[in-house]
Amino acid sequence: MNNSNCDFSPMKQTIKEEIGQVILALQANLDVMDQEDYCLLGNFEKIKEHFISIDMKAASFYLNCYLAPFTDKYLELSICIQNMSHRRHGGLIVIQREDVLEPLVKPGISIKADLTHSLLESIFFPGNPLHDGAVMVNANQIVSAANVLPLSDRFVGDKKLGTRHRAALGLSERSDALVLVVSEETGRISFGFNGELYPVNNGESH
Known part of the structure; x- marks a missing residue:
């Protein structure tokens, strides 16, 4: 890297x-x-x-x-995923980089709001109608929520890998997007990039 x-x-x-x-x-x-x-x-x-x-x-x-090169809000994103991890609220956040993502993503609900950790956390709060899909982030703005990402074929049939993680891999295999994932089962944080998943230290073990 x-x-x-x-x-x-x-x-x-x-x-x-x-x-x-x-x-x-x-x-x-x-x-x-x-x-x-x-x-x-x-x-x-x-x-x-x-x-x-x-x-x-x-x-x-x-x-x-x-x-850092693609959003000034990386600290807001970090706070968001740390808080979601501690509460075990699942989440899927796509940070657009240079590639156009529209052809790869089934669009969800338009948000078009400044990115804050509190808004992101509220979107993924259990029971929120938008919490199951992916949030799209472009620069410093939350563009939309409840988007559907392409799933990776590499892990079909692997019960240990959930839909969010397959979606993170699927989009990162097809674009240069960076996809943050929080597991609701374990609270573990990871990110998909270039078709690989990387675990992120969230300050505590689960």
Whole structure:
């Protein structure tokens, strides 16, 4: 992943430092491998957990990198998905980048309002008639809600992947859009980009 517009230096420095810690831990394991009575399995488990944490922080970092050139409201989006995650309110938010999305999306209800986290959260509040579809965001505006996205074919039949995640993959496979997903079952946050799903650190484990 690469984005020349990305400058979130403190987060980047934290990730670099934690990668360094993992490297040191791996080196320490190499140093004790010759000890016959020393079992590395517990250490590997800790390193794996640390690496997963780094992976999620890196996804958060690059999510902001990708959002920043296309909307000034990336902090509003971040607050929204964090709040929805904590409440386990499912959501699907499309951030349009350069590709035209109209041919790929079944249109929903026009909103055309300034993007705020409170408005986004209200759209996805359980029971709201608009909460099941995707919200389309262009620059700093919520364009529409209750849109229907194309579903990915790669995970047909996989019960572990819900419709929202298949939709995020489906649109990201066909365009350069970035699609945020909050799972209502687990509260986990991820984003679809270039046909892949990336988990995002939401500050707590589920």
